[in-house]
Amino acid sequence: MLETLNEATINTETAESSTSILVDWGTTNLRAYLVDNSGEVLETRQRQQGIRNVGDGKFADAITEILKDWDSTCPVLMSGMIGSAQGWHEVPYVNCPSSIEDIAHVLTPISDNPRYSIVPGVLYQAPDEMFDVMRGEEVQIFGALDLSKQKDAVLCLPGTHSKWAYVKGGVLESFSTSMTGEIYSILKTHSILGALMSDGPDDEAAFNKGLERSGAEGGLLHHLFSTRTEGLFDQIRPEGLPSYMSGILLGHELRNSAPSELNGNPVLLVSEGILGQKYMSAFEYFGIPVQLVSAEDATVRGLSLLQNIVATKGKK
């Protein structure tokens, strides 16, 4: 009994100085993690309070509200669209090639509230001068590399705007965005293709048929139209059409983004839940070696690493 009490006392004391708060603040969601100094998550909170849903720029109020009764003195490190022009404070992008140290070097405190800092996004300019950007995924990339103990890797981060990242020697050299998730969603809701669809459980055969079709002649604009004819001619029932269209889109993303040569290393798929399973199936269908890393774990690990780099520098 006395021992337990002592432990509790010690924990309370160390919590004062060793916890930190990590925040993943995107377009649609706000997630906060209270972590101890070993990177262990003590508590998680999540709200549908992405930057799009915070009224009148009241970001300070929103974050104070979700963090209430947590340690009110420790640093708070935030990543994601919170650092965009539409977020709390716009933070300039870091250029590729970029290491995690390059990013840690420019964590940007909120000027009138320096307890809070924001991780910059990353900018890549391809040889043909096409720009590409990310905000938040850079944290997941470095987190996933650490979790999987890789220094050379190709990573796939599926989502509304899927990112493919190409890393060498621990340095993010380049990346590429595909609008897979957003285009799936608007086609389903607003196009003639959605009109023939019904909701239903995932249809694996229809999904695989879509993956296969993505390699046919005629390109994506043509393949998508076959969602209509597969429905019109009763080749796929209405409940299977969303899976078929999803297969076409994921098939195009993978065929265009997965390198032909992986040197035996699996692609690190940073995802979870149903979306992660869909991408796993697609990788397996194409025979591409893949390793799933939890996107949430990758976020927490990446933010912890950044926090530690800054803390270590501070002690030097």
Added chain:
Amino acid sequence: MLETLNEATINTETAESSTSILVDWGTTNLRAYLVDNSGEVLETRQRQQGIRNVGDGKFADAITEILKDWDSTCPVLMSGMIGSAQGWHEVPYVNCPSSIEDIAHVLTPISDNPRYSIVPGVLYQAPDEMFDVMRGEEVQIFGALDLSKQKDAVLCLPGTHSKWAYVKGGVLESFSTSMTGEIYSILKTHSILGALMSDGPDDEAAFNKGLERSGAEGGLLHHLFSTRTEGLFDQIRPEGLPSYMSGILLGHELRNSAPSELNGNPVLLVSEGILGQKYMSAFEYFGIPVQLVSAEDATVRGLSLLQNIVATKGKK
């Protein structure tokens, strides 16, 4: 004066037996043409009364209304979505390969109103079993071939759902649909890409940049995202972004549908107005020989040819 009167009398007399009415009835528009027996258009009427806008299946009322005070006894031949399941009377597709005679053979009268007949659409099943369909464009294809005096041709019919048709010896052998127009429209209205756009005049430099980018690595899902970054980094001003996105989409359509070998024949571009000009520019940018045929002329010529085949058969 007497001569003129005589001519008028003669015209009135022949009109009784020799005019016919041709109707192009699509999803959004209804167009009716009164033509003489040489195929000359005497009068044109157009209303935004596509099959989507005709309430309660009142197709007979809609057509009677637009044709009022025209010859009420001559045959009326109709093409387009009016023959679909959502139209007045569903007419089964004719299979590829198909000649104009194959189509003329199965013009389908409305059962309780046999003055009106509908042109069937065409179905093509590719070697990989992908189905493709058209309703209305088959008429324009045979009309454009006749107007341009071609028997072997590749045709491009741009639109909400662009069609590319491959014809040999006057026979429609295969075709392919690309959802270029519909995807442009829903991306502009419903996606994150539209958020950065302003309306403005066509921007040729931005359009050409999009055409060029459509050949870059990464595929369409990736290229589309660059519409956002070109806007974010002030590479293209908001008024130019619709042209840029349009260039990406047309570029993908042309790269995937135009055959590498045209044997010196131009692609027959069946279109008109601003859309026709955009496609003309894209063909010229890629150095693909092209000949523009008015879509309206092609419709009238195609329907006239079908009408004549039936009339000639009737006389035999």
